[in-house]
Amino acid sequence: MPGWRAASVLLLSLAPAAAAPYEGSPFYGYAFEPGGAYPLSLPQTLRGTVAVPLSRMATRPADTLVALYPALAACWQVPAGLGPPSPGADDIEITLRLSLRRDGSLIGPPRVTYAAGVSGSQRTALVRGTLDALARCTPVNLTPGLGRAIAGRPVALRFVYRPPA
Template sequence: MALPASPAAAQFDVYDDPSVLSLPTTLRATVRVPVTATSEGPADTLAALYPHLAACWRPPADLGAAAITARFSLRRDGSLQGTPRITFTRVPPRQRDALVAETLASLARCTPARLTAGLGGAVAGRPIALRFVYPGPNQGERP
């Protein structure tokens, strides 16, 4: 014998819950750096936005393979909202400070990002966790 559905469940529709139809709470991406120049126009998709945000990243001196994740938010106009936070690093301890400084400086150099109005509205205020992966100067190392 099946239990009767509650009146609230019977009235629920996927269109009544905006979280079902929206972007995830945190937008996540991994970008292998350094990135070659991105397109000239404004980013209109997340796939176009992430390389644009990583295009200014440069490896600090004597950096081997490394990975770092920055968490930040953008405003509708593509500028940084608040100060980015570093949430993960995989690098020798003696190189951590240089890697953190370069990552924060690169985000400052690459913003405000040029966004279309639609993408700007979609990402405004949402946390972005962008992971930069640097394979090392030999390109064969792994972080």
């Protein structure tokens, strides 16, 4: 008889489950579907791209993510020793991953996660220049609301530089 029970449990576990809408959960579905009206939040990693160098600095505290990224990149200047992009590349790009406190200061050192368009000593100059620019721009001037929203969240900030022809 024990073999019969094991066989029936195996058959029941292999049978397809009945499809039914899941209602009432705060974690499943989309906000516009029935039963999915949960509060939306910011994504885990905030991502932004900024074409550098910027023509002007921010004059007021950043109150949105759209205003945050240029405020972080405002101090970027073309690093000394940075030449034209490598053959086959139009742009020079570098991406930093960082986190901010509520007051706009850095939590730990930023990490370079991507660099393209340069190699060798030019890459070293690009990395050093970008890290120095971020150090000059932090703590970034944030509104209290944005500071609470982004505190501790990872930010991936991509700088794109297209040298003049």
